Amino acid sequence: MTNVIEADGLHRTYSGGFEAVNGISFAVPRGEIFALLGTNGAGKTSTVELLEGLARPTAGTVRVLGHDPYTERTAVRPRIGVMLQEGGFPSELTVAETVRMWAGCTTGARPAGEALEMVGMAGRAKVRIKQLSGGERRRLDLALALLGRPEVLFLDEPSTGLDAEGRRDTWELVRRLRDGGTTVLLTTHYLEEAETLADRLAIMHKGRIVTSGTPAEVTAERPARIRFRLPEGVGAERLPLGLRAAADGPRVEIRTHELQDALGALLAWAAEKGVRLDALDARSASLEEAFLEIASRADDPTGFRTDTASASRTPDSRTADLEEIR
Numbered sequence: 204m205t206n207v208i209e210a211d212g213l214h215r216t217y218s219g220g221f222e223a224v225n226g227i228s229f230a231v232p233r234g235e236i237f238a239l240l241g242t243n244g245a246g247k248t249s250t251v252e253l254l255e256g257l258a259r260p261t262a263g264t265v266r267v268l269g270h271d272p273y274t275e276r277t278a279v280r281p282r283i284g285v286m287l288q289e290g291g292f293p294s295e296l297t298v299a300e301t302v303r304m305w306a307g308c309t310t311g312a313r314p315a316g317e318a319l320e321m322v323g324m325a326g327r328a329k330v331r332i333k334q335l336s337g338g339e340r341r342r343l344d345l346a347l348a349l350l351g352r353p354e355v356l357f358l359d360e361p362s363t364g365l366d367a368e369g370r371r372d373t374w375e376l377v378r379r380l381r382d383g384g385t386t387v388l389l390t391t392h393y394l395e396e397a398e399t400l401a402d403r404l405a406i407m408h409k410g411r412i413v414t415s416g417t418p419a420e421v422t423a424e425r426p427a428r429i430r431f432r433l434p435e436g437v438g439a440e441r442l443p444l445g446l447r448a449a450a451d452g453p454r455v456e457i458r459t460h461e462l463q464d465a466l467g468a469l470l471a472w473a474a475e476k477g478v479r480l481d482a483l484d485a486r487s488a489s490l491e492e493a494f495l496e497i498a499s500r501a502d503d504p505t506g507f508r509t510d511t512a513s514a515s516r517t518p519d520s521r522t523a524d525l526e527e528i529r
C-alpha cells in the first residue's frame with residue numbers, strides 16, 4: 204500500500220530552543236484516517252504544520268504524496284486540504300462570498316453550494332461571518348478545506364466547538380471521504396472521536412510518540428476491569444487465588460489482561476459458593492483509560508516507556524493484575 208504521508212525522525216525546535224517535536228516517525232497509507240492524540244502542548248499542531256508544509260523541520264524528513272511539502276509546496280498544495288485550528292475570515296463577508304473568494308484561489312474547486320451542502324451549511328449561505336456560531340465557523344472551515352477535492356485532508360481539531368449532532372455529522376462526512384479514497388490526518392482531544400473514527404492513531408506526549416496502532420491495539424495493551432460488590436460477610440480474600448483483587452469494603456476491582464478467563468473463574472466461584480455479585484460490570488479498557496494511563500506514566504521519568512517497549516510487553520496470561528481501587 205502506498206504511503207501518502209511519511210514522517211521520519213522529525214524534530215521541530217522553536218527559536219527559543221524549545222524542542223516541540225522530538226524525533227517522531229510514522230506513515231499513513233492512502234485512504235486511511237490517522238489520528239494524532241496527545242496531552243496539551245504535546246506537539247500535535249507543531250507536527251501537523253510540518254506535514255502541511257507551513258514550516259521546515261529542524262531535522263528529519265516529511266513526504267506528502269511523495270514530495271517535500273515545504274520545498275515542493277507548489278506540487279503538494281493543490282492536492283491537500285487544510286483545516287487549521289482557527290480560521291480567520293473577513294467578518295463582513297457572507298458565507299457564500301467567503302467560499303467563492305476561496306474557490307477563486309483554488310484549482311478545480313467544487314461549486315460553493317456543493318461544499319456548503321457537504322458540511323450542512325447550505326442554509327446559512329447568506330449569513331455574515333460575524334453572525335455565525337463557533338460550530339458554524341468550524342463547519343465553514345471544513346467546507347473550505349474540501350473545496351479543492353483534496354487527496355489528503357489535514358484536520359486540526361475538526362470538531363472542537365461542535366455540538367453532539369455536528370460532531371456526528373462531521374464523522375460521517377470524514378468517513379465518506381475516506382471511503383472515497385481521501386487520506387485524512389486529524390488531531391483531536393476527543394478520545395471517543397479517535398476511537399470511533401480513526402483507522403490508526405498515535406498518542407504524543409512532550410514531543411514524542413508514546414504509543415501507536417489501531418484503537419483496538421492501543422487499548423489491548425491495557426488491562427480490562429471487573430467490578431462488583433460482595434455481600435456482607437463475604438471478604439475479598441475468599442475469592443479464588445488467581446483473582447486476588449483490590450477491595451474497598453464490599454467494592455472489589457480486578458484488573459486483568461485475560462478478561463474471559465478471569466470472568467469465567469469469578470462466575471464459577473460465585474455459582475459454586477452461592478454468592479451474589481451485585482453491580483457486576485466487566486469491560487475492556489477504553490481509549491480514555493489508555494490515554495490517562497499513558498499521560499500519567501509518561502510524566503513519571505522512571506515509568507516512561509517508548510512505543511517499542513510498551514508494544515513488546517507481554518501480559519501475564521494466568522494471573523490477573525492487581526491494582527489499587529482509585
Ligand SMILES: Nc1ncnc2c1ncn2[C@@H]1O[C@H](COP(=O)(O)OP(=O)(O)OP(=O)(O)O)[C@@H](O)[C@H]1O
Pocket residue numbers: 217218219221223241242243244245246247248249250
Ligand atoms: N512559536 C512557538 N514558539 C515557541 N514555542 C512554541 C511555539 N508554538 C508552540 N510552542 C510550544 O510547543 C509546544 C507544542 O505546541 P503544539 O501547539 O504543537 O501542541 P499541541 O499538541 O497541538 O497542543 P494543544 O493540544 O494544546 O493544542 C507547546 O509547549 C507550545 O507552547
